[in-house]
Amino acid sequence: MSAQLPPPRLEVRALGRVFDGLAVVDDVSFAIPAGQVTCLLGPSGCGKSTTLRLIAGVDTQDAGEIYVDGAAISDGSVHVPPEQRAIGLMFQDFALFPHLTVAENIAFGLKGDAAAKRARVTELLEKVRLLRHRDSYPHGLSGGEQQRVALARALAPRPRILLMDEPFSGLDERLRDDIRDETLALLKEENTAVLLVTHEPHEAMRMADEILLMRGGKIVQRGAPYNLYNAPVDRAAAAFFSDVN
Numbered sequence: 001m002s003a004q005l006p007p008p009r010l011e012v013r014a015l016g017r018v019f020d021g022l023a024v025v026d027d028v029s030f031a032i033p034a035g036q037v038t039c040l041l042g043p044s045g046c047g048k049s050t051t052l053r054l055i056a057g058v059d060t061q062d063a064g065e066i067y068v069d070g071a072a073i074s075d076g077s078v079h080v081p082p083e084q085r086a087i088g089l090m091f092q093d094f095a096l097f098p099h100l101t102v103a104e105n106i107a108f109g110l111k112g113d114a115a116a117k118r119a120r121v122t123e124l125l126e127k128v129r130l131l132r133h134r135d136s137y138p139h140g141l142s143g144g145e146q147q148r149v150a151l152a153r154a155l156a157p158r159p160r161i162l163l164m165d166e167p168f169s170g171l172d173e174r175l176r177d178d179i180r181d182e183t184l185a186l187l188k189e190e191n192t193a194v195l196l197v198t199h200e201p202h203e204a205m206r207m208a209d210e211i212l213l214m215r216g217g218k219i220v221q222r223g224a225p226y227n228l229y230n231a232p233v234d235r236a237a238a239a240f241f242s243d244v245n
């Protein structure tokens with residue numbers, strides 16, 4: 001008897017969104033299991049952020065369905081509101097609350113008793129190496145440190161899925177690869193299913209288990225980074241990957 005596989009953490013089927021008569025997201029389907037980082041990669045304007053907003057529930061698709069752990073959260077009849085989707089968000093302008101300490105920022109979305117919250121905050125502070133900044137305010141931290149607080153805050157409630165939209169683009173270029181590697185290690189430890197949006201092939205090559213290459217609202221190629229790099233689907237894909245270092 002074969003073991004029953006769990007459903008993917010996130011699955012989208014035939015997702016579509018039209019703005020002003022233009023299909024900005026066009027028949028997009030994919031699935032992400034726990035512990036996997038999937039990068040939605042493509043040039044500016046191809047529909048990446050719109051796809052993320054549909055999954056987050058802050059916008060609603062015109063076609064298709066979205067499932068979390070096999071249950072529909074948006075399918076034309078069901079529409080679970082964003083705050084009930086167990087989805088964590090991290091965007092480029094990851095604004096921390098300036099009037100709250102680092103620990104208070106990380107605890108912000110947590111429910112339950114004070115001791116459990118405190119334990120979870122301490123665990124994450126250790127993982128992002130900011131224990132000594134527990135009672136600091138965000139303005140006293142470097143950009144990289146603030147980014148780590150934002151990551152800890154997003155992961156604190158143990159979201160089933162984490163959506164990240166160009167999370168490193170506000171950072172100094174020299175810091176980015178180190179922060180990418182640290183972020184990836186923490187994402188793996190937490191066993192989250194991650195959809196990371198980026199327009200940088202290098203970032204997708206470095207972080208993704210699977211890349212979804214998007215163009216004009218459609219996924220034109222998908223697979224392991226190595227496969228996309230070595231066997232691009234067409235000239236445009238080859239050109240896009242040609243500057244990966």
Ligand code: ADP
Nearest residue numbers: 019020024042043044045046047048049050051
């Ligand atoms: P990306 O994140 O890949 O850069 P977006 O998903 O932000 O792309 O945008 C895709 C396209 O949809 C763009 O042409 C953008 O102008 C358009 N668009 C996004 N949101 C809206 C909106 N609310 N109304 C009209 N057009 C939109």
Ligand code: MG
Nearest residue numbers: 048049050165
């Ligand atoms: Mg975008």
